[in-house]
Amino acid sequence: MNNETVHKLADALRNHRLDAPMRIMEVCGTHTTEFFRSGVRDIFPAHLTLVDGPGCPVCVTANAYLDTAIEIGRAHGVIIATFGDMMKVPSSYSSLAEEKATGMDVRVVYSPMDALEIARHDPAREVVFVSVGFETTAPTEAATVIAARDAGIRNFSILPGNKLTVPAVEALLSLGEVHIDGFILPGHVSAIIGSEAWRPIPERFGKPCVVAGFETADLITGTLALMKMIASNDRTVANEYARVVRPGGNPTALSMMRRVFEPDDAEWRGIGVIPGSGLAVRDEFSRYDGFKKFPVTPPPVKEHPGCRCGELLRGLIAPTDCALFGAACRPERPVGPCMVSTEGPCAAFYKYGGFDR
Amino acid sequence: MKILPGHGSGGRLMNELIEKTIRTRLGAHVQLDDAALLSIDGPIAFTTDSFTITPIFFPGGDIGALAVNGTVNDLAVMGADPRYLSCALIIEEGMEMADLERILDSMRAAADAAGVAIVTGDTKVVPRGAADRIFINTSGIGIVKKTPARREISDGDAILINGHIGDHGMAIMAARNNLSFSKGLQSDCASLKGMIGAVLERHPGSVKFMRDATRGGVASVLNEIVAGRPYGAKLREPSLPIRDAVKGVCGILGIDALYAANEGKAVMVVDNDAAESIVSVLREHPEGKDACIIGVIDGTHPGKAYLETAIGGRRILPLLTEEQLPRIC
Numbered sequence A: 001m002n003n004e005t006v007h008k009l010a011d012a013l014r015n016h017r018l019d020a021p022m023r024i025m026e027v028c029g030t031h032t033t034e035f036f037r038s039g040v041r042d043i044f045p046a047h048l049t050l051v052d053g054p055g056c057p058v059c060v061t062a063n064a065y066l067d068t069a070i071e072i073g074r075a076h077g078v079i080i081a082t083f084g085d086m087m088k089v090p091s092s093y094s095s096l097a098e099e100k101a102t103g104m105d106v107r108v109v110y111s112p113m114d115a116l117e118i119a120r121h122d123p124a125r126e127v128v129f130v131s132v133g134f135e136t137t138a139p140t141e142a143a144t145v146i147a148a149r150d151a152g153i154r155n156f157s158i159l160p161g162n163k164l165t166v167p168a169v170e171a172l173l174s175l176g177e178v179h180i181d182g183f184i185l186p187g188h189v190s191a192i193i194g195s196e197a198w199r200p201i202p203e204r205f206g207k208p209c210v211v212a213g214f215e216t217a218d219l220i221t222g223t224l225a226l227m228k229m230i231a232s233n234d235r236t237v238a239n240e241y242a243r244v245v246r247p248g249g250n251p252t253a254l255s256m257m258r259r260v261f262e263p264d265d266a267e268w269r270g271i272g273v274i275p276g277s278g279l280a281v282r283d284e285f286s287r288y289d290g291f292k293k294f295p296v297t298p299p300p301v302k303e304h305p306g307c308r309c310g311e312l313l314r315g316l317i318a319p320t321d322c323a324l325f326g327a328a329c330r331p332e333r334p335v336g337p338c339m340v341s342t343e344g345p346c347a348a349f350y351k352y353g354g355f356d357r
Numbered sequence B: 001m002k003i004l005p006g007h008g009s010g011g012r013l014m015n016e017l018i019e020k021t022i023r024t025r026l027g028a029h030v031q032l033d034d035a036a037l038l039s040i041d042g043p044i045a046f047t048t049d050s051f052t053i054t055p056i057f058f059p060g061g062d063i064g065a066l067a068v069n070g071t072v073n074d075l076a077v078m079g080a081d082p083r084y085l086s087c088a089l090i091i092e093e094g095m096e097m098a099d100l101e102r103i104l105d106s107m108r109a110a111a112d113a114a115g116v117a118i119v120t121g122d123t124k125v126v127p128r129g130a131a132d133r134i135f136i137n138t139s140g141i142g143i144v145k146k147t148p149a150r151r152e153i154s155d156g157d158a159i160l161i162n163g164h165i166g167d168h169g170m171a172i173m174a175a176r177n178n179l180s181f182s183k184g185l186q187s188d189c190a191s192l193k194g195m196i197g198a199v200l201e202r203h204p205g206s207v208k209f210m211r212d213a214t215r216g217g218v219a220s221v222l223n224e225i226v227a228g229r230p231y232g233a234k235l236r237e238p239s240l241p242i243r244d245a246v247k248g249v250c251g252i253l254g255i256d257a258l259y260a261a262n263e264g265k266a267v268m269v270v271d272n273d274a275a276e277s278i279v280s281v282l283r284e285h286p287e288g289k290d291a292c293i294i295g296v297i298d299g300t301h302p303g304k305a306y307l308e309t310a311i312g313g314r315r316i317l318p319l320l321t322e323e324q325l326p327r328i329c
Ligand code: SF4
Pocket: A306, A307, A308, A309, A312, A319, A322, A323, A324, A325, A326, A329, A330, A334, A335, A336, A337, A338, A339, A340, A346
């Protein structure tokens, strides 16, 4: 899209008039950061509020999951492979970064396939991949498990912690505690699951939805479209990212994901257990399920006193409402996961939100 | 051949290392006495820096070139003409002699290019694991010629840089992580002595502030300039010279190029009316051929460094104390 078009869009957003407050929610960590980075959030019309939802996979991962991963590393002496974002996330008593500093073999990888490579090169060691993410990463994780089986690699497993976004948004709305007028839906997730997968949100809950991409123009187009839909009570899912997102998603990725995983109940930070919102490894692949392969009893879960990540992920507060924000809790010494992940709302507010504070 | 503990023990092996390897490669200026005797006229600038980068060889340079240029640039941005360097090597037992030789050659080449002499040094060998192959400390002395004016920075001053942002930090990260698509991405490691000398010579009085944007990158330098001041620093995002390859690596790793290290970039705050002609002086030099104006000092947001995006939205550039890239210099 050329510059002139983007500027015209920006002017349309700046000059859009809202007579009453309107609250829209995004449920994607990349949107959280890109709305700031592009400056789009800074040119929102008066009365428009963007609420950050449960869109950061690291943030919504419950302490119990990370506690178990750490316990497996400690008790079984395995190599823990993880995306870098998880390293500094505080568990109940520790973090992978702290464990690494005190001797655990923790490796940062950029893809689960890298973790499989580590296993291939070191057949004497067990490699356990911390599999955290939404529908965007699950197909790659499934492909890795299939690749491990096809290559006969037995010293590799994953800790399935993947989550599904549609049930989470439904659960959030079912709680009935947060007021949201409409949703900006994640482009990457929707490319996998398809825009149609979101239909329950407008149909069951009456909330208009727009699937949006990540460029400046996408963010503005998505926001403008959503404001208009809310104003006209248009209870549908609009796809403003059609160059990437199909109504039915990506069938190849979906079938890969379904071959290895099946829906399961999952615990979300702040929300609790949401039925059918997680992915468990199917029995056929159970030898690659790290939870089954390395049974442990983690210590009792402890939450971080004062951290309000839970309320934040439910859309009830903004990061700046947390008393620890920017004081006791900063990116270099995070108290909660929302300050750790580059996609966490607290980290995004800390890094880019200086004009909102 | 490998470096052995004996190479640091003060005996025959060490003499051989110093005479045959270090001295022949670093040049005849290296004095073997306990201290180098120098005579210098006028006020001097004196600085020191240690280099622990990993990997020690990277696209666009190595730890040796970095150790020379880093110290040369620290002197140059203070308005000094760098003349003499010391060089202390802390070598891990087991390092390949050939690697050491390569590093020394590159120190010599960098020193010659910058017109400085390495006049004294020290060598220690530490047991395996006590260092990561090699650490280098260089100290430098320069003769102060024309310093930046140090007049109070004020509204409307222009912010300049002499070329692409973030090349060094992202080349290192790409090399460490084997990011294949970053091919061609190189460190900008270079001496800025000639270029800065020319600017201060031709525009004495117009340059109010100058700093090499190493660790912490451009954003950290700007924060330093505006902290506690009645003005802020506004960068215009569309004018920022950032290579696509750097953007790509930044995207993958979740790093902002404005916080990535540079090893051949100076950020300058100059009088607005002189800005264009200073840019043309910078562009006469290879290290400044992509120089440009990237922003302006303004009073709207005192104490803040921020970015104006393509659509006119603002984004803060906070002071990040978090180390984004461990050991990049
Ligand atoms: S600022 Fe820190 S402590 Fe507060 S909610 Fe965010 S992550 Fe938790």
